Amino acid sequence: MPIRIPDSLPAHAILEAENIFVMTEHRAMHQDIRPLNVLILNLMPTKIITETQLLRKLSNTPLQICVDFLQTASYTSTHTDPEHLKQFYYTFDQIKDRxxxxxxxxxxxLDYVPYEETAYWDEVCKIMEWTKTHVHCTFHLCWGAYAGLYYHYGIKKFDLDKKLFGIFPHQILKKTSPLFRGFNDEFLAPHSRATDVNVSDVAAVPELEIMALTKEGSLAIAKTKDSRQFFVTCHAEYDANTLALEYNRDMEKGLTSVDLPINYFPDDDPTKAPVVTWRSTGQLLYSNWLNFYVYQSTPYDIKDIK
Incomplete structure (x- = not known):
């Protein structure tokens, strides 16, 4: 089924070229069904790339998905055209009653930046508090996952001695969970982070359950037992070249100590095109989240969300 986005969003043409069913707002207005309303707080500097990656993964859903984009008001991105932000993004004050x-x-x-020293930390805290009463199910991704675990449960992050960078195998701890419907017993997914949390700290919180770990034992996916909040540290939405672009960017900065991403370039040769081994993981993860934890349990009348 289609994903519903503004007609002129740059991702529209990209997704249509990939044969992904995208519905324009004009066409959606003529269908008598309630779409799922999804909000994306996009904190990445490369906003258009992140928009496209996430919309690609949200495209395989049982109903229309109406997507709104949120930016911070306390910090304005310097890597995105201001006209793009003006046209496609809301600030919190504009949507706080929705x-x-x-x-x-x-x-x-923001791997090495303490939360409280982040320019928009107070605003993100306000938004995370707001999700408790205005969002049926929230998916915290990478830094957003660590920030969510810290804000909601006081779980502190720590810096890794060496960046976790590459494609890593994962073990599923809750194999009967609908989140992993269609998954293999083990799955591959990218990581690109220099931050982690102690799994024991997560396990000690009664409201949380650990769903998946990397094979080395690092947290990959956790959620609340009421399934209202998900915390995901891997990047199953990444494009084929995302890690390559990051590696090349770091090399251009003169960071010669940067390691090659693990299990990514064939023969560890950065001149060779990466082979995608995580595409199905990404599609299943996001579609299962939407299908089972949003669509199946959200109130029909969106005003009943609380």
Missing amino acids: RYDGMIITGAP
Whole structure:
């Protein structure tokens, strides 16, 4: 089924070229069904790339998905055309009285920055508090996952001795969970982070359950037992070249100590095109989240979300 986005959003043409069913607002207005309303707080500097990655994964859904994009008012991105932000993004004051079936809080390149020193930390805290009463199910991604675990449960992050960078195998701890419907017993997914949390700290919170770990034992996916909040540290939405672009960017900065991403380039040769081994993981993860934890349980009348 289609994903519903503004007609002129740059991702529209990209997704249509990939044969992904995208519905324009004009066409959607003539269908007598209630779409799922999803809000994306996009904290990434490369906003258009992140928009396209997430919309690609949200495209395989049982109903129309009406997506709104949220930016911070306390910090304005310097990497995105201001006209793009003006045309496609809301600020919190503009949507705070609305309710949403689902929300995604993205990552941000803030590995070594303490939360309280983040320019928009107070605003993100306000938004995360707001999700408790205005969003049926929230999907915290990468930095957003660590920020959510810290804000909601006081779980502190720590810096890794070495960046977790590449494609890693994962073990599923809750194999009967609808989140993993269609998954293999083990799955591959990208990581690109220099931050982690102690799994024991997550396990000690009665409201939380650990769903998946990397094979080395690092947290990959956790959620609340009432399934209203998800915390995902892997990037199953990444494009084929995302890690390559990051690696090349770091090399251009003169960071010669940067390691090659693990299990990514064939023969560890950065001149060779990466082979995507995580595409199905990404599609299943996001569609299962939408199908089972948003669509199946959200109130029909969106005003009943609380």
